[in-house]
Amino acid sequence: MSKAYEFLKECGSFFVLTMNGDYPAGRPFGAVMEVGEDLYLSTNDFNQAHKQLRADGHVQIIAKRPDSMEWIRITGIATECRDKALRQKMYEETPILQKHHASAEAEHFLMFKVTVENVEMK
Numbered sequence: 386m387s388k389a390y391e392f393l394k395e396c397g398s399f400f401v402l403t404m405n406g407d408y409p410a411g412r413p414f415g416a417v418m419e420v421g422e423d424l425y426l427s428t429n430d431f432n433q434a435h436k437q438l439r440a441d442g443h444v445q446i447i448a449k450r451p452d453s454m455e456w457i458r459i460t461g462i463a464t465e466c467r468d469k470a471l472r473q474k475m476y477e478e479t480p481i482l483q484k485h486h487a488s489a490e491a492e493h494f495l496m497f498k499v500t501v502e503n504v505e506m507k
Contacts, residue, residue, distance in 0.1 A: 399448035
């Protein structure tokens with residue numbers, strides 16, 4: 386488990402910033418998984434996040450520990466992931482998803498792989 390993934394899991398929730406035209410758009414996320422050196426995020430098709438990720442994969446993930454001034458900023462490129470085995474793994478490892486989707490094959494369940502380019506931690 387990487388230090389970045391461990392940090393995100395400890396925080397519980399984090400912010401994902403996408404590009405909305407010329408401006409960044411941020412929103413809270415809670416579902417994350419790590420496979421190899423890549424992170425995986427889950428969202429649905431009811432929001433703008435998936436549209437922005439599909440249009441421009443540049444993404445930042447930001448989190449801060451609530452009990453300290455420690456923070457993380459992860460920069461990477463997101464691409465949609467349709468791999469059934471990885472979707473099932475994410476669904477099983479991330480209980481919050483089971484509250485929102487009946488299965489890993491649910492119509493509105495989307496997943497994005499983030500190829501990490503840079504990690505800053507303070």
